[in-house]
Amino acid sequence: MTPRLFELMLWAAGATVLISAVSILIGLAIGFLVCAARVSRTRWLSTPAAVFVSFFRGVPLLVQLLLIYNLLPGFGLYVPSVVAAIAGLSLCTAAYQAENLRGGFMSVPKGLLEAADMVGLSPWQQMRRIRAPIALRLTLPALINEAILILKASSLISVVGVVELTRMAQNLAASTYRPLLFYSVAGGLYLVINWLVAGGGSLAERMLKKERA
Amino acid sequence: MTEVSTPTGPAIVVKGVSKRFGDLEVLHGIDLRIDRGTTTCLIGPSGSGKSTLLRCIAFLEEATAGTILVDGAPLGFTEGPDGARTRLPAPSIRAVRAKIGMVFQQFNLWPHMTALGNVCEALRTVRRLPRKEAEERGMAQLRKVGLENRAGHYPSQLSGGQQQRVAIARALALEPEILLFDEPTSSLDPELTGEVLNVMRALAEDGMSMVVVTHEIGFAATVGRHIAFLDHGRVLLDGPPEEVFGAPRHPRLEQFLETYLDRGAATLV
Amino acid sequence: MLDFGLIIKQMPAILAAFGVTFGIWIVSMLLAAALGFLVAVARRFGPKPLDWLLRAYVEVFRGTPFLVQLFLLYFGGPYVGLSLEPIPVALLAMTVYGGAYFSEIFRAGFEAVPRGHVEAAECVGLTRAQILRRILVPEMTMLVLPLCVNMAIVLLKETAVLSIITVPELTLVIGVIGSQQYAFVESMFLLALFYWLLVELCGVLGRWSEAKLSRFRFAPS
Numbered sequence: 001m002t003p004r005l006f007e008l009m010l011w012a013a014g015a016t017v018l019i020s021a022v023s024i025l026i027g028l029a030i031g032f033l034v035c036a037a038r039v040s041r042t043r044w045l046s047t048p049a050a051v052f053v054s055f056f057r058g059v060p061l062l063v064q065l066l067l068i069y070n071l072l073p074g075f076g077l078y079v080p081s082v083v084a085a086i087a088g089l090s091l092c093t094a095a096y097q098a099e100n101l102r103g104g105f106m107s108v109p110k111g112l113l114e115a116a117d118m119v120g121l122s123p124w125q126q127m128r129r130i131r132a133p134i135a136l137r138l139t140l141p142a143l144i145n146e147a148i149l150i151l152k153a154s155s156l157i158s159v160v161g162v163v164e165l166t167r168m169a170q171n172l173a174a175s176t177y178r179p180l181l182f183y184s185v186a187g188g189l190y191l192v193i194n195w196l197v198a199g200g201g202s203l204a205e206r207m208l209k210k211e212r213a
Numbered sequence: 214m215t216e217v218s219t220p221t222g223p224a225i226v227v228k229g230v231s232k233r234f235g236d237l238e239v240l241h242g243i244d245l246r247i248d249r250g251t252t253t254c255l256i257g258p259s260g261s262g263k264s265t266l267l268r269c270i271a272f273l274e275e276a277t278a279g280t281i282l283v284d285g286a287p288l289g290f291t292e293g294p295d296g297a298r299t300r301l302p303a304p305s306i307r308a309v310r311a312k313i314g315m316v317f318q319q320f321n322l323w324p325h326m327t328a329l330g331n332v333c334e335a336l337r338t339v340r341r342l343p344r345k346e347a348e349e350r351g352m353a354q355l356r357k358v359g360l361e362n363r364a365g366h367y368p369s370q371l372s373g374g375q376q377q378r379v380a381i382a383r384a385l386a387l388e389p390e391i392l393l394f395d396e397p398t399s400s401l402d403p404e405l406t407g408e409v410l411n412v413m414r415a416l417a418e419d420g421m422s423m424v425v426v427t428h429e430i431g432f433a434a435t436v437g438r439h440i441a442f443l444d445h446g447r448v449l450l451d452g453p454p455e456e457v458f459g460a461p462r463h464p465r466l467e468q469f470l471e472t473y474l475d476r477g478a479a480t481l482v
Numbered sequence: 483m484l485d486f487g488l489i490i491k492q493m494p495a496i497l498a499a500f501g502v503t504f505g506i507w508i509v510s511m512l513l514a515a516a517l518g519f520l521v522a523v524a525r526r527f528g529p530k531p532l533d534w535l536l537r538a539y540v541e542v543f544r545g546t547p548f549l550v551q552l553f554l555l556y557f558g559g560p561y562v563g564l565s566l567e568p569i570p571v572a573l574l575a576m577t578v579y580g581g582a583y584f585s586e587i588f589r590a591g592f593e594a595v596p597r598g599h600v601e602a603a604e605c606v607g608l609t610r611a612q613i614l615r616r617i618l619v620p621e622m623t624m625l626v627l628p629l630c631v632n633m634a635i636v637l638l639k640e641t642a643v644l645s646i647i648t649v650p651e652l653t654l655v656i657g658v659i660g661s662q663q664y665a666f667v668e669s670m671f672l673l674a675l676f677y678w679l680l681v682e683l684c685g686v687l688g689r690w691s692e693a694k695l696s697r698f699r700f701a702p703s
Contacts, residue, residue, distance in 0.1 A: 058635075058681035059674040060642035063653060067670045074667060114273055115321035115380075119335035119387055120311055129338060133325050148545075155547035159646060166550055179557035187546040187554065194545045 005172060006185070012168030013189045019082065019164060020151045023089035027150075028143075030090060031097030038102055049098070056095035062156050064088050069160045085157035093150050100146065104139035105131065137208055144201030148194050155190075165189060222285055224249045224391050224422040225270060230279035232265055239265050241446045242279065247391070247439070250420040252413075254433035257443035258469050263426045266443070267395050270424065271315045272306065283309050284390065314384030318396040320376040322368040328355065328379045329364040332386050340387070354382035358412050374405035378412055392416065394425040430470065434458055442466055492659050499655035503641050506569070506651065510576035511637050515630070517577060518584020525585070526592055527610065536585070543582035548640055551575055556647045568649040572641075580637050587629045591622030624695055631688030635681050642677070652676070 037049035056064065065088040072084055108131050116126045158167035169186035173179035225247040232240040239262045247253045255263040268274040270281055272289055278298070281288040288309050290298045322331050329351050336347035355361045358378040368376050377397055384392055394413065398406040410432050417423060417436050427433055433440055433454065440457040442450040444465050450457045457466070521540070525533045543551065555564070556571045566574070595618055603613045645654035653673060660669025 054682065055674075055678055058678040060639040060653070060677055062642045062645070063670060063674050063677060066657070067667065067674060070667045070670065109319075109321070111317055111319050111321035112323055115315070115317060115323070115383075116334075117273065118271060118310075118313070118315040119383065120307065120339040121335065125338050129334065130323055134323070137325060152545075152547040155549040156643065158549070166547065166553075169550070170553065173553075173557060179553065180561050183550055183554040183558055187542070187550050190547060190550065191542065191545040 005176075008172065009165070009168055009182070009185055009189065012163065012165045013193065015163065016151065016154055016165040016190075017193060019086060019089070019157070019162070020147070020154045023086050023093060023154070024143075024147050024150055026086070026090040027093030027097050027146075030094035031101055034094060034098035035101040035105070038098060039105070053095045053098055056092050057099075061088070061092050061153050062159060064092055065156060065160055081161045082157075085154075085160055085162045089150060089154060089157065092153070093146055096146055096149075097143070100139045100142040101135065103142070104135035107138050108134045140205060140208070141201070144197060147197050147201075151193055151197065152190065222249070223247060224284065225424070226282040227266070227270070228280050228282070230266070230269060230276045230281060232262075232269055232274060233277050239446050240269070240276070243446075243448055245441060245448060245451070247422065247424055249422050251438040252417045252421075252423045252425060252436050253439040253441065254437035255424065255426045255441050255443060256428070256430065256433055256469075257449075258472070261443040262446040263443045264395055267393050267424060267426050271313060271393050272310055273315075283312055311387065312390045314387060314389035314392045316377070316380050316384050316392065316394045316397050318399050320368070320373070320380045320400075322376055322380055322383070324368050327365050327367055328360060328371065328382075331368070331379055332383045334383075335387055351382075351386060354386050355379070357385065358382045359408075372405060373401045374408045377401065377409045381409075381412055381416075391422045391424065394423065394427070396426050396428065398427070398429060442469070444469070495655055495659070496652075499650055499652045502569070502649065503651040506572050506576065506644065506649070507634075507638050507641050510573050510580060511634055513573070513577040514580025514633075514637070515584050517581030518586075519588050521581060521585035522588035522592065523614070525589060527614075540582045540585055543579055544586070548575070548579050549643055549646065551579055552643065552647055568644070568647050571647060572644045572649045576637060576640065576644075579640070580633065583633055583636070584630070587626050587633060588622070590629075591626040592618055594625050595621045624692075627692055627695060628688065631684060631691075634688075635684050638680060638684065639677065 034049045034052055037045040038053065040046050040049075065085065068088045068091075069081065069084045072079055072087075112130055112134065113126055116130045121129065154164060155166035158164060158170060161167075163171075165186050169182040173182040176182070223246050225245075227243055227245040227247075230240055230243045231238060239260075243262075243266055245253075245266075255266065257263045265274060269276045270283075270288075275289060280290060280292045286309050287301065289306055290300055292298050322328075323334070326334060329348060332351035332354050333344075333347040336342045336350055337344065340347075342350070352361055352364060355364055358381055360375060360378055360382065363371060363375060363379075368379070371379065381392075381397075397413070398409050401409065406429070410429065413423070413425070413432070414436055425433070425437070435454075437454055440450070440452065440454050441448050442457060442463070442465075449465055450463055462470075521536050525536050528536075552571070552575045555575050556566075556568070559566060559571070599617055599621065600613060603617045608616065641651055642653040644651055645657065648654065656669050656673045657666070660666040663669070
């Protein structure tokens, strides 16, 4: 492989990382909202949220992507395929992250909130100062896990024509007739990215560890 | 710690308080008077309702009937002459609860904040004190429980006894008039209970009004000025320790002391 | 709109495609679980170098996208004398991919069995094989069951990816029918509903079997 081609692969890996990172962040924001709706006592909020979570976790991502990619023009939305791809990835990860967050919020010991109640923190202050920070710390490992899953799942957006790592490997493999080489390099790059994410995650966890009871 | 408002009246009056969880009634019409500046110990077998009573006084549980007066002011509900209960507006509930501090069995320190952070949290977010002033006050409270050199430690870096002392400092920071303790030494290793009991003893000598749910009969007998023995959701015995523990002992108390505590503790008092 | 009359006419093709999806799913799941179990046992009881080798296998197949693994096997295979039809490629890729995940599930299961239970078995003279068969496997079944159900769902959803290498499974066949009728979105939506239903059914079955087995849950210590 010439340095020029390897450079192309690296560029594509960058695209994979960028698209995944954007999707994870948007997914976290949507996940927060869905989680809030899911635990709401109002039926017409919690039921749609539960359906959302169940649907996006129950349908293969590839089918979701094909659906969103082909559905948007039906609403008169002619967006670049990368936008449709990010929308698909974000919605999918939002469903998983909503469940992770729900687990995190439910694992905050009740006594910690009673203690906050006793010193007069309002429900909103309890959420902002005690509940949310602890829940986020509890969900950090799941968030890292989800980031790795999305990095891998982002390979599927090659199907709707977004040029990222997998699509680049596909293109180069086809034009050079060297699929073994390019798919191996792509696999290696995914591995390196995931190791870096996992390493960063455990570093963050170690930094938070000293305060973990 | 100084006595305010009505220095002569009782700190807390519990009148006919009942509490039911579904079909289970755990408190049956409790009457109790807690005098200002003294320590009242609630003892009794597990399931006797002593912790539930304490949690009702803290308003962590809402009593299903009866009233609780804190410093003469009704807590949570008022009861009309016809027995109908009206819920008081939230600001009034907050104002009455602000007089009460609570120390839990499981410490319940917030794990993401340092010892000082735990003590200062309410001073900053509820009282809105500037950081510097809050920290000065927080340090003063930590000094009182002998932990000023642990201010920067996180709860997980502290022993159980130290955590509970931080929790006491946290409760003291808002200068409550009454401190409630829910089995404060029950989740501690035996060798760590002493340091917590010593802090509580010092508070009692300072004239703090305290209500302590405890299994430490020795502590109850020596520090408590008033003992209430609960059994099956009722106050069975109520009076000064000499009277409650002195002969002739009530057969249920005798049985409790023998069944729930080792014989050594029973003969100690 | 989708013409349901035409869909009905295509029913035999759709049923055949469902057979392919279902068959690949079940067969590769069983093979992957067996492979994963062997890998977990080998890593726990085998020599150190074998453990390293298997760890590399698990890391690589868990750390890379299934699609890339599939492409490597399907397009790269012929260059090393491995020219396979789409369906055998699908079975092989799903097995090797799923095996890596299953091995981690079983490994965690082994580790979650309290050491004391194994020590107690050693004390009464059970051999290694007996400990595995009589103590470790029954005890960890309860622990790994929910994870296995989860993995089954992951593999079911992964079968949709097989359409990319032209395995004639549901996603491919329904997609083709949808395009021919100019009703791609509607047909994809029906497809999504189908997967959704099947996944929910798996979840229900999983929870049901968990409840059935819950009496074997060991006493908390």
